[in-house]
Amino acid sequence: MVAVNHNWPTAVYISIVHLPYYTMTQKRAKKIRQSRTLLIVSSVLIVAGACEMLLLARLVARALAARPDNPAIMVLYTVTAPFARPFDFLNATQPPFGAVLEFSTLLVALLLPLLALLIWHYASKHHDDVSTRGNDAWQASATNPSERTST
Numbered sequence: 001m002v003a004v005n006h007n008w009p010t011a012v013y014i015s016i017v018h019l020p021y022y023t024m025t026q027k028r029a030k031k032i033r034q035s036r037t038l039l040i041v042s043s044v045l046i047v048a049g050a051c052e053m054l055l056l057a058r059l060v061a062r063a064l065a066a067r068p069d070n071p072a073i074m075v076l077y078t079v080t081a082p083f084a085r086p087f088d089f090l091n092a093t094q095p096p097f098g099a100v101l102e103f104s105t106l107l108v109a110l111l112l113p114l115l116a117l118l119i120w121h122y123a124s125k126h127h128d129d130v131s132t133r134g135n136d137a138w139q140a141s142a143t144n145p146s147e148r149t150s151t
Contacts, residue, residue: 041123048116054080055109058102065099083108 058080066073087104094100 037123041120044116044119044123048112051083052109052112055083055105055112058084059105059109062100062102062105065097068097080105083112 054076058076061073061076068074068077084102084104087107090103090107091100094102
């Protein structure tokens with residue numbers, strides 16, 4: 001800590017004394033924001049990858065005419081049905097059994113990675129905006145603590 005020298009301007013004295021505290025808090029807050037964003041993005045990508053894997057397994061099973069009475073295939077169709085159901089109108093002219101290329105499953109399998117990419121892009125951009133705003137506020141508070149704003 002710097003001893004009080006009454007000849008120094010107040011802003012210089014306050015910034016020298018309190019700057020390490022603000023810098024450490026700023027770095028800690030940035031790490032917390034980065035870890036939260038990383039957790040959210042990682043979770044979204046893992047869930048999207050798992051759903052994509054199941055959808056591709058359904059697509060291959062339907063294309064190879066897997067027996068729907070097989071318990072494993074039955075579970076696969078049951079789990080992936082909610083994803084393909086909104087686009088079932090694309091499969092209206094195809095037979096219910098046999099080797100079929102399900103266009104609804106193919107469409108969802110193509111759209112899911114795009115959706116995950118959009119979420120990842122938004123989370124990254126939002127994280128950068130929050131970090132920049134936080135840095136500006138902390139830099140302002142380091143020069144004049146009376147104008148400190150919470151972010």
